[in-house]
Amino acid sequence: MATSLISSEMDIDAHGQQSGYLRVPHSTHDSAYGWIGVPIICLNNGPGPTILMTAGCHGDEYEGQIALARLARDLDPAQITGRLILLPTLNAPAAEAGCRVSPVDNGNLNRSFPGDPAGTPTQMIAHYLEEVLIPQTNLLVDLHSGGSSLVYPPTLLRGPGAAPSEAELLLALQDAFDLPYSWVFPSSPGRHSTGRTAMAAANRKGVPSVMAELGGAGSVDSANLALTERGLRRILHQQGLLPAYAPDPPHGTRELHVQGSVYAYDTGLFEPFKAISDTVAEGETIGLIHDTLKPMASPVEITSPHAGLVLAKRTLGQVKRGDALFQIARDI
Template sequence: MARMSTARTTIDFDRSGKQIGFVDIPHSPHDDAWGATRIPLAVIRNGNGPTVILQAGNHGDEYEGPITLGELIRDLDPGMVSGRIIFLPAINLPAVLAGRRTSPVDGLNLNRTFPGDPTGTITQQISAYVSDVVMPLGHAYVDLHSGGSSLNILPSAIIEPAPDAAHRKRNMEAVLAFDAPLTVVIDNLGEPRTSTATSVRAGLTTVGTEMAGAGTVSLDALGICRKGVRNVLSHLGVLPPTGGPPAARPENILRIPGHDGYVLATTNGVFEPFHALGAEVHAGEDAGRIHNLADPGRAPETVRYLSDGIVYGRRQPGRVVVGNCCVTVATRYEGELA
């Protein structure tokens, strides 16, 4: 039985042309008895073709994706489209407005709430709307991320694993079409509550990204994102071809090797990294040390890599507490490419 939702939109998903509007989710905080949280939504439809869902702002401190989708909404001529594009450029709007990873309304991380709850908190209702209303309309789903304010990541396109071989092949081909400098297989340690894991369960061709981060807008990553989204839309047949196929770069397909890919803080303090992004590192090698600035007589505590690979992501703020991710390592992907 379909889950009932109070979310509403004036957008007609089946109408041709360009529409820009909102999804209204009723919200009754202390200072607004009968208000709504308004999530930006746009649809461009023309002719026959697949439906591609483009989402950004899943985390509110990741900026390249929302900028890219806003530009596409404004600039894309519907006559260039064959099919339908559904844009969710600031899906976690409360977090986007606050510049936070998590929502200031309910404290939740949207990307750990899927498939959501249509009668839950605002964040749970947002993920339920995407899962119940938007994803069933789609053939493909693109979720644009970066490292946010707590992490800086090498710009990359992300493969969400799929258990079915044919589905896995579709995902890989679409991600490779994005043509990022790196392609990384990330399963979030099997976490089922992410948007891309939910998209895979729904049978959609699924593409993710990690576009730098550090709480800023990277010009290089923004350029990669702008080009990559159009590349994927072209690959899926929604936009005209952009040129030749992407260069084959099998040496640049990586994966995060499970728990061993994460160097976690073992104490509170300030993390001093020993390696730059992209540096080759080895299991057992010192990754950095954590300084206790309040106790200068106490020696810093060293943390070490648990896997060979390259430094793929690195914590941006110096201050850490126990359990914070200090460094992420990616290693060569050894699985099948199709």
């Protein structure tokens, strides 16, 4: 096992249910020998696959945090065949602050992999996940949303698979999660990904992974949360960890390739003309940016360089150059 300065309060090989913290050392002015606690729950009921589920990688993405905490409370180890490891608030300082990045070190955890065992707290968490936990698992499920600045419909993200067997598994996981949309990456990096995300970390370790975008706007949508909780149980059943669960009939998933994002080049107030799932034509005006400090100036038209549908939309009214306003996808 890789060396890490992070210590765990539990033995994930022990049977039954355990809960505690990963202790991330953090020495500060007012806490010389202090540590940051990352909550971890493990349900272990003997032989079977190990599934790792994470949320709170970005602290302002809430559906996944609630869903994993509720799953931890509701499940009994006797219902499980195998082992389930839950990290509902992976970047705990960011989750506590309700921020995308950690207030401790300004670290964006899902841009910090493979991490550093002796780095900042965010880098240490990334390293621990990639080098210690992921190699002990058979599947990673990483839960996100659009956070404070964006909103998505419930969408699974997956690659095409590095081999035919993995492609078959990822499609089965997509069908099991059964979200309205699936963002399918057009190519696989194999086992040599240079990405800085948790999915890339799993890829480097040869562990299949899926991610989900489950809402956003810095709020909790009860319908999206219900789809999330349903989907997680369906995945556990599909993978054999929850054999007694009886899934309801599937709703169906629309598979998409993302074309790209539409960005602001001006500062002002953003007026969107399109909603989630609306159709967009290439060159169509899909919003305006108003400079209210120059009230007599005409607003700047935002046109789409892509044709397709709106998969994500900015929710904050104020924009500046470089802000993503829309994400456009098309059917596969």
